[in-house]
Amino acid sequence: MIMNSSFLTLNTRDFVKGLFIAVITAVITVVYTTIQTGTLSFDWKAISTTALSAALAYIMKNLFTNSNDQLLKKDPA
Numbered sequence: 001m002i003m004n005s006s007f008l009t010l011n012t013r014d015f016v017k018g019l020f021i022a023v024i025t026a027v028i029t030v031v032y033t034t035i036q037t038g039t040l041s042f043d044w045k046a047i048s049t050t051a052l053s054a055a056l057a058y059i060m061k062n063l064f065t066n067s068n069d070q071l072l073k074k075d076p077a
Contacts, residue, residue: 007066007074014062022055 005011029050034040066075 004065004067004069005062008063010059010063014059018055018059018062021058022051025054026051 005014026047029047030040030042033043033046061071065071066073068076
């Protein structure tokens with residue numbers, strides 16, 4: 001059974017999933033800008049900012065969630 005990290009702690013899985021979220025978000029950003037402009041162009045600043053923001057949001061969510069996926073609650077005893 002895979003356990004989630006405890007409240008105010010992170011494990012390696014949290015960082016790996018955060019990296020995965022960052023990659024997916026970067027791909028979606030490229031696809032979105034390509035559809036909007038009609039040309040394939042890479043705005044690396046926008047892509048990296050969006051990917052980093054998504055990864056940090058995911059990691060912060062995991063930091064403030066307990067092992068039962070309850071936000072801002074300590075783990076049950």
